[in-house]
Amino acid sequence: MKIVNINASSNKTSSLSTAYAEKLVAKLVSKNSGATVKTRHTTFDKTPFIDDAILDGLFVNGERTAAQKEALKFSDELTNELIESDVLVIGTPIYNFSVPASLKAYFDLIARAGLTFKYGEQGPVGLLENKKAYVVITSGGVKVGSEADFAGNYIKQFLGFLGITDVEFIPLDLLMFDSETKIAEADKQIAEL
Ligand SMILES: Cc1cc2nc3c(=O)[nH]c(=O)nc-3n(C[C@H](O)[C@H](O)[C@H](O)COP(=O)(O)O)c2cc1C
Numbered sequence: 001m002k003i004v005n006i007n008a009s010s011n012k013t014s015s016l017s018t019a020y021a022e023k024l025v026a027k028l029v030s031k032n033s034g035a036t037v038k039t040r041h042t043t044f045d046k047t048p049f050i051d052d053a054i055l056d057g058l059f060v061n062g063e064r065t066a067a068q069k070e071a072l073k074f075s076d077e078l079t080n081e082l083i084e085s086d087v088l089v090i091g092t093p094i095y096n097f098s099v100p101a102s103l104k105a106y107f108d109l110i111a112r113a114g115l116t117f118k119y120g121e122q123g124p125v126g127l128l129e130n131k132k133a134y135v136v137i138t139s140g141g142v143k144v145g146s147e148a149d150f151a152g153n154y155i156k157q158f159l160g161f162l163g164i165t166d167v168e169f170i171p172l173d174l175l176m177f178d179s180e181t182k183i184a185e186a187d188k189q190i191a192e193l
Pocket of ligand 1: 098
Protein backbone atom coordinates (compact mmCIF):
# COMPACT_ATOMS: atom_id res chain seq x y z
CA MET A 1 0.00 0.00 0.00
CA LYS A 2 1.34 3.41 -0.99
CA ILE A 3 0.13 6.24 1.19
CA VAL A 4 0.45 9.95 0.45
CA ASN A 5 -0.11 12.16 3.50
CA ILE A 6 -0.69 15.86 2.87
CA ASN A 7 -0.85 18.15 5.91
CA ALA A 8 -1.80 21.78 5.65
CA SER A 9 -1.88 23.35 9.10
CA SER A 10 0.35 26.36 9.75
CA ASN A 11 0.80 25.14 13.29
CA LYS A 12 4.15 23.39 13.13
CA THR A 13 4.36 21.94 16.63
CA SER A 14 0.87 21.17 17.93
CA SER A 15 -1.54 20.88 15.04
CA LEU A 16 -4.48 18.60 15.75
CA SER A 17 -5.23 17.94 12.08
CA THR A 18 -1.61 16.93 11.45
CA ALA A 19 -1.50 14.79 14.62
CA TYR A 20 -4.70 12.94 13.69
CA ALA A 21 -3.71 12.53 10.04
CA GLU A 22 -0.46 10.98 11.29
CA LYS A 23 -2.39 8.81 13.73
CA LEU A 24 -4.58 7.58 10.89
CA VAL A 25 -1.54 6.90 8.72
CA ALA A 26 0.05 4.94 11.58
CA LYS A 27 -3.10 2.84 11.84
CA LEU A 28 -3.07 2.09 8.10
CA VAL A 29 0.63 1.18 8.25
CA SER A 30 0.03 -1.14 11.22
CA LYS A 31 -2.62 -2.98 9.23
CA ASN A 32 -0.69 -3.15 5.96
CA SER A 33 2.81 -4.51 6.29
CA GLY A 34 5.16 -3.04 3.73
CA ALA A 35 3.10 0.12 3.38
CA THR A 36 5.08 3.17 2.31
CA VAL A 37 4.31 6.75 3.32
CA LYS A 38 5.19 10.00 1.59
CA THR A 39 4.43 12.95 3.84
CA ARG A 40 4.26 16.56 2.76
CA HIS A 41 3.42 19.75 4.64
CA THR A 42 2.01 22.16 2.10
CA THR A 43 3.00 25.29 4.03
CA PHE A 44 6.43 24.29 5.31
CA ASP A 45 7.39 22.68 1.98
CA LYS A 46 6.67 26.06 0.40
CA THR A 47 4.17 24.84 -2.18
CA PRO A 48 4.31 27.45 -4.96
CA PHE A 49 1.34 29.23 -6.45
CA ILE A 50 0.79 28.83 -10.18
CA ASP A 51 2.88 31.65 -11.65
CA ASP A 52 3.44 32.65 -15.27
CA ALA A 53 6.16 30.02 -15.81
CA ILE A 54 4.01 27.18 -14.50
CA LEU A 55 1.00 28.49 -16.38
CA ASP A 56 3.02 28.59 -19.58
CA GLY A 57 3.88 24.92 -19.16
CA LEU A 58 0.48 23.64 -18.11
CA PHE A 59 -1.67 23.70 -21.22
CA VAL A 60 0.67 22.82 -24.04
CA ASN A 61 -0.22 20.74 -27.09
CA GLY A 62 2.75 18.65 -28.12
CA GLU A 63 6.27 18.71 -26.76
CA ARG A 64 7.12 21.11 -23.92
CA THR A 65 10.21 23.30 -24.11
CA ALA A 66 13.02 22.72 -21.61
CA ALA A 67 11.88 25.80 -19.67
CA GLN A 68 8.28 24.56 -19.53
CA LYS A 69 9.44 21.14 -18.34
CA GLU A 70 11.54 22.76 -15.64
CA ALA A 71 8.60 24.92 -14.47
CA LEU A 72 6.42 21.82 -14.12
CA LYS A 73 9.02 19.70 -12.32
CA PHE A 74 7.50 20.01 -8.84
CA SER A 75 3.96 19.66 -10.15
CA ASP A 76 5.07 16.49 -11.98
CA GLU A 77 6.59 15.12 -8.79
CA LEU A 78 3.44 15.75 -6.73
CA THR A 79 1.19 14.43 -9.48
CA ASN A 80 3.18 11.26 -10.12
CA GLU A 81 3.37 10.31 -6.45
CA LEU A 82 -0.39 10.74 -6.21
CA ILE A 83 -1.01 8.69 -9.36
CA GLU A 84 1.14 5.90 -7.94
CA SER A 85 -0.52 6.00 -4.51
CA ASP A 86 -3.35 3.84 -3.21
CA VAL A 87 -4.45 6.04 -0.32
CA LEU A 88 -4.45 9.78 0.20
CA VAL A 89 -4.61 11.14 3.76
CA ILE A 90 -5.23 14.88 4.07
CA GLY A 91 -4.92 16.69 7.38
CA THR A 92 -6.23 20.22 7.26
CA PRO A 93 -7.80 22.91 9.40
CA ILE A 94 -10.52 25.21 8.16
CA TYR A 95 -9.06 28.70 7.68
CA ASN A 96 -11.49 31.52 7.03
CA PHE A 97 -14.22 29.12 5.92
CA SER A 98 -12.00 27.38 3.39
CA VAL A 99 -8.79 25.39 3.09
CA PRO A 100 -5.41 26.94 3.95
CA ALA A 101 -3.95 28.71 0.91
CA SER A 102 -1.07 26.24 0.75
CA LEU A 103 -3.49 23.32 0.35
CA LYS A 104 -5.23 25.17 -2.46
CA ALA A 105 -1.79 25.70 -4.03
CA TYR A 106 -1.16 21.95 -3.76
CA PHE A 107 -4.50 21.18 -5.40
CA ASP A 108 -3.66 23.62 -8.19
CA LEU A 109 -0.46 21.68 -8.87
CA ILE A 110 -2.09 18.23 -9.00
CA ALA A 111 -5.00 19.20 -11.26
CA ARG A 112 -3.25 18.17 -14.46
CA ALA A 113 -5.12 17.72 -17.72
CA GLY A 114 -4.15 14.40 -19.27
CA LEU A 115 -2.70 13.08 -16.00
CA THR A 116 -5.26 13.45 -13.21
CA PHE A 117 -8.28 14.46 -15.31
CA LYS A 118 -9.20 14.75 -18.94
CA TYR A 119 -11.81 16.55 -20.95
CA GLY A 120 -14.39 14.04 -22.24
CA GLU A 121 -17.37 14.63 -24.50
CA GLN A 122 -19.63 15.08 -21.49
CA GLY A 123 -17.17 17.30 -19.62
CA PRO A 124 -14.19 16.60 -17.35
CA VAL A 125 -13.42 13.02 -16.33
CA GLY A 126 -11.29 12.12 -13.30
CA LEU A 127 -8.39 9.80 -14.01
CA LEU A 128 -7.45 8.82 -10.44
CA GLU A 129 -9.43 5.63 -10.07
CA ASN A 130 -9.44 3.03 -7.30
CA LYS A 131 -8.05 5.32 -4.63
CA LYS A 132 -9.30 5.95 -1.15
CA ALA A 133 -8.99 9.32 0.57
CA TYR A 134 -9.25 10.16 4.26
CA VAL A 135 -9.71 13.79 5.23
CA VAL A 136 -8.97 14.81 8.81
CA ILE A 137 -10.47 18.27 9.12
CA THR A 138 -10.40 20.57 12.14
CA SER A 139 -12.40 23.71 12.84
CA GLY A 140 -13.26 26.06 15.65
CA GLY A 141 -16.85 27.00 14.94
CA VAL A 142 -17.79 25.80 11.45
CA LYS A 143 -19.58 22.47 11.17
CA VAL A 144 -18.00 20.24 8.55
CA GLY A 145 -20.46 19.64 5.71
CA SER A 146 -22.58 22.66 6.61
CA GLU A 147 -23.33 25.49 4.20
CA ALA A 148 -20.56 27.57 5.79
CA ASP A 149 -17.98 24.83 5.18
CA PHE A 150 -16.11 25.76 2.02
CA ALA A 151 -13.25 23.47 2.99
CA GLY A 152 -14.74 19.97 3.42
CA ASN A 153 -17.30 20.45 0.68
CA TYR A 154 -14.63 21.85 -1.62
CA ILE A 155 -12.18 19.01 -0.91
CA LYS A 156 -14.90 16.47 -1.70
CA GLN A 157 -15.76 18.26 -4.95
CA PHE A 158 -12.11 18.60 -5.96
CA LEU A 159 -11.16 14.97 -5.21
CA GLY A 160 -14.27 13.82 -7.10
CA PHE A 161 -13.16 15.92 -10.06
CA LEU A 162 -9.91 13.92 -10.08
CA GLY A 163 -11.84 10.64 -9.81
CA ILE A 164 -11.36 10.04 -6.08
CA THR A 165 -14.92 9.42 -4.95
CA ASP A 166 -14.24 7.12 -1.98
CA VAL A 167 -13.66 9.87 0.56
CA GLU A 168 -14.00 9.38 4.32
CA PHE A 169 -14.04 12.40 6.57
CA ILE A 170 -12.72 12.40 10.12
CA PRO A 171 -14.29 15.63 11.38
CA LEU A 172 -12.66 17.28 14.37
CA ASP A 173 -14.94 20.25 13.98
CA LEU A 174 -16.65 22.71 16.32
CA LEU A 175 -13.70 22.32 18.68
CA MET A 176 -14.42 25.59 20.48
CA PHE A 177 -17.67 24.08 21.78
CA ASP A 178 -16.88 20.47 22.68
CA SER A 179 -13.42 19.25 21.79
CA GLU A 180 -13.47 16.24 24.12
CA THR A 181 -16.40 14.56 22.39
CA LYS A 182 -14.98 15.26 18.93
CA ILE A 183 -11.59 13.87 19.84
CA ALA A 184 -13.17 10.75 21.33
CA GLU A 185 -15.22 10.26 18.15
CA ALA A 186 -12.15 10.66 15.93
CA ASP A 187 -10.21 8.20 18.09
CA LYS A 188 -13.05 5.68 17.71
CA GLN A 189 -13.29 6.22 13.95
CA ILE A 190 -9.55 5.65 13.51
CA ALA A 191 -9.53 2.65 15.86
CA GLU A 192 -12.26 1.04 13.74
CA LEU A 193 -10.42 1.44 10.43
C1 LIG B 1 -5.95 31.79 10.39
C2 LIG B 1 -7.05 30.96 10.99
C3 LIG B 1 -8.32 31.02 10.45
C4 LIG B 1 -9.34 30.23 10.98
N1 LIG B 1 -10.57 30.28 10.43
C5 LIG B 1 -11.56 29.47 10.90
C6 LIG B 1 -12.86 29.47 10.29
O1 LIG B 1 -13.14 30.15 9.32
N2 LIG B 1 -13.80 28.65 10.81
C7 LIG B 1 -13.55 27.83 11.88
O2 LIG B 1 -14.44 27.10 12.30
N3 LIG B 1 -12.33 27.82 12.48
C8 LIG B 1 -11.34 28.62 12.00
N4 LIG B 1 -10.11 28.59 12.57
C9 LIG B 1 -9.86 27.67 13.70
C10 LIG B 1 -9.13 26.42 13.27
O3 LIG B 1 -9.78 25.76 12.21
C11 LIG B 1 -9.01 25.47 14.46
O4 LIG B 1 -8.33 26.12 15.50
C12 LIG B 1 -8.34 24.18 14.11
O5 LIG B 1 -8.52 23.30 15.18
C13 LIG B 1 -6.85 24.33 13.84
O6 LIG B 1 -6.36 23.07 13.43
P1 LIG B 1 -4.83 22.66 13.61
O7 LIG B 1 -4.62 22.38 15.08
O8 LIG B 1 -4.65 21.45 12.80
O9 LIG B 1 -3.98 23.80 13.13
C14 LIG B 1 -9.07 29.39 12.10
C15 LIG B 1 -7.79 29.36 12.64
C16 LIG B 1 -6.79 30.13 12.11
C17 LIG B 1 -5.40 30.07 12.69
